[in-house]
Amino acid sequence: MSHLRYVxxxxxxxxxxxxxxxxxxxxxxxxxxxxxxxxWDPAFFAPLSEHRRVIRFDSAGIGGSGGSVPPTIEAMGHVAIAFLDALQISRADLLGWSLGGIVAQHAALQAPHRFRRVIIAGSGPGGAAEGPAPHPKVREVMAHPHNGPDDFLFLFFHDSETSRTAGRNCLRRLAGAGQTVPPVSGPGFIGQLKAIAADTGVRERLADLAMPLLVANGVHDVMIPAFRSYLIAQSAPAAKLILYPDAGHAFLFQYADEFASEINRFLSEV
Known part of the structure; x- marks a missing residue:
């Protein structure tokens, strides 16, 4: 495991x-x-780091980071930019998964000159009343004080033996990698929930995301239905959409090699 650093x-x-x-x-x-x-599943980020510098971080008030969870997702975008400033990184590529995908859209809109290419995984633009709704059990399961293996499999993988097997393999890899930063605290959990509830989304601004976008999801995502990913690809002018079969919210871990290869191709394009 790479060395834990602070800035x-x-x-x-x-x-x-x-x-x-x-x-x-x-x-x-x-x-x-x-x-x-x-x-982050090492099976996913390891093939990415074979080709480039990959940086994982905990936003303010989360995991090993100090401070408090910002009150809005827009402000979380400012945290990501401030983090790049602290590392003296003037330009980067950006990948956001789920809530991180919404953060990534906000950050890319706040400072488009800072991000060359953006990958949005298992996310949506917000502000979408139409289309499929999340599974009715999602809110209840997400609210559990601790999400055990059964919750993880329900939230992140499709209800098929192939997908659930991939989910159990993912859990074993995560357990083997070790957890050295604290899990998200109660206040951090509540802060994130409040920021999500307050977010009005960026749907009306998607046309301003002019940089190349790679948008992807699993076709059976119970939390953020794949239709939300389609909405991003429909409105962002340089977006490409990929949907993975027999997969849910954690399609990027179920199809780790395939999606990492897709990302590597996308980031290598001029």
């Missing part, structure tokens, strides 16, 4: 890990709701 920002001390190297632009990873830097 001070105006939002508090930010915890992060770096993997890989190279002279190209680094890839910044924005994590999901209730996730920390140690909740």
């Amino acid at each position: 001070p920002t105006e939002f508090g001390q930010i915890a992060y890990r770096e993997d890989g190297a190279g002279d190209g632009l680094p890839l910044l990873l924005c994590q999901r709701f209730r996730g920390t830097i140690d909740d």
